[in-house]
Amino acid sequence: MNRHSIFFKLNLIFLFAIGALVALFAMMVREIESQEMRMLEKKAIKYEADIRKIIVQNGSSLQKRLKEHGYTTIPHPEEINVNLRPVFQPPPPSFSPALRERIEDGRLRIYRDNERIYFELVGPKSSRMVAAPIEIYRPKWIAIFFGGMTGIIILLYWTLRRSLIPLKTLAKQIKRFGEGEMEISTRSDKRDEIAFVANQFDAAVKKINAMKEARTLFMRNIMHELKTPITKGKLSVALLKEEQEAKILQRAFSRMEHLIHEMAEMEMITSQALDLNLSRCDFRSLVKDAASLLFIDEQKIRIRCHSCFIEADYNMMVIVLKNLIDNAIKYGEEETVHLCYRKGVLEVINKGEPMSKNFKKLTEPFSKDTNGLKKESFGLGLYIVKSILDAHGATLSHRYEKGYHIFAIEGLKPAA
Template structure:
């Protein structure tokens, strides 16, 4: 039994650490960029506030009416941004400072005020009213140094890089899931030779080890079951031979015939069982040759004691590539089932092509028996599945025939379709693709 490994590196812990690192990196990166930009501070000599004496000093320096040349010189000396709006004069050293018509739209604007502040989108704008106009100051704010476009680009770039790193980290953490999925899919298809290799000391590593152990256990159980069936099948041949020999000395015809039929039934079961085993373990080993399917089916029909089998064919002969012996087994089983379940009614066998599909040959076997329930149609190809749960001795068969039929047809790239209606009968349609088969 597999010992449960200690999860030294739990996936939960990995995810917690990963998201913690991601958050720290995101905050650090964005904070670093903003601090580098804002941390530069205002230009040397540019006041962050505009006390009233400073405003009065600037207003007195530029004169009344304002002289734009003096205004330019003062703004350069003090590195102050302002706008002059007066009769006949409109000047500014910063086009971002709003004019009076724009400021009048704000609720903070006071037409009768001499010195007041208007907040425009959270930014304080200082308005000084003069005799013939206004002088508008825009105080320096740290965010003035921020180029919003560059900040957005930087933040988006950082988030993108971190997202890619997060994706790569998550891909590494959950990477084994793909291997696990592929391994489980192969197991579901009956391939027990593949081993899932996940060199991890976490839950996924434990899961891979558990799946490998489960696969080995299932494979061992299947092999044990197959070995038992094959051994029993071989061992039964000798006593059956002795029974057949002893039966020849029984004088009572009724008892003799009953024993003979039972022995034949057991021999058929053993033959089908061994053939099914060979199909499972010798996949692809077919003796493919060109054969006349019309003649082959006629030969199969001729071996039945039941004579009410109506045969029809669209062609006098039709050659396709098949394993003659195995395809004989296919139609012997299908026709035998049709005869058993027809309850004495006619069985129709037809070979034809379809106008819309000239690349295929179709063989139909149709009876007028009791039919098959819709919920059972998908199960009839399972080994040992019987439609007749009562085990009626009049309807022999041990559920191996149709399973063997499907395996043989799959080896020929052929298809089989079943149509059935309760109390109206069942039709098996086998489709051979011309010139295509597994060799």
């Protein structure tokens, strides 16, 4: 069990409370028994002295004299002796030396039950047993009090544990939400603090979903509305007679079209919350499809791989390779891009000038390196790559060695 869990701590508090209550009950019972024994010692000293005085007196029969003083003679002590508990073995220090000596010699034996104390006077030929009443006060409120306290603690523990159970459900729902599952609900009809947190989180989820849907709808509407005028504009450009103006407009429309394409990729990735569909992917097929999207000759991509299969979302990995290859072409000094995959590490290598910006900065949206740039770029490529790799549990790093840029992807799972 998790030692930092609230349930673990609650169990510890419950066990400690029960243990402390049992210990306190045992201490009180022991103290009551100790007081009872001290009282019994005093009564035993008094009764034993009275019985000796009565025995040495003359007059009526001994049984009658004992009865007059409130004592009872037991006619058959051998029958009752088996049900009695011997006490004062050995005799306590409060007894007189003579009384201790008589008990140690076996001339006097003292027993008790819950109602009387018994003195067995042992003689050379016969023995006599005399009983005297004892009034022992054993407060019943102690058992009632401790029984009630135990019941209250158990009830509180059960109530608290039942109140905390929704925390587990809330934690599961939050975990599902963190993993990208948006259709969750943590609504609670209770009125405690946990229900308040659950309802606030449920409201936040609904607000996030509404904002996400509004953003998605907004982005799709913009892209849809822009595609139509761009298409019409490109058709109109083809009819222009002025070649210079046509080139300028063609370049502007191409730039807008490229921007819409990258925005569409971003919208697809974020709107789907990267719900990956993992499968066995052929690395060479991924590169082929990426080259097809870039409209470049596959001969410009040199591939080296020892184990050419990975476990990933095929479509997402095509986008990753497409962006990295496109990035290598834009900033490279050679037309050839080298791809190497071995031991779970994928490297995209191209020759070029050092970066003018920090690599971490370049993975942010709309951040681009202008050093050595050959084509227009909006600075979204590496951001999209990093987002997809994060969802795969992989990382993207960069190093510059001997005039070559090396983008390395680590953490991809090899497929059998």
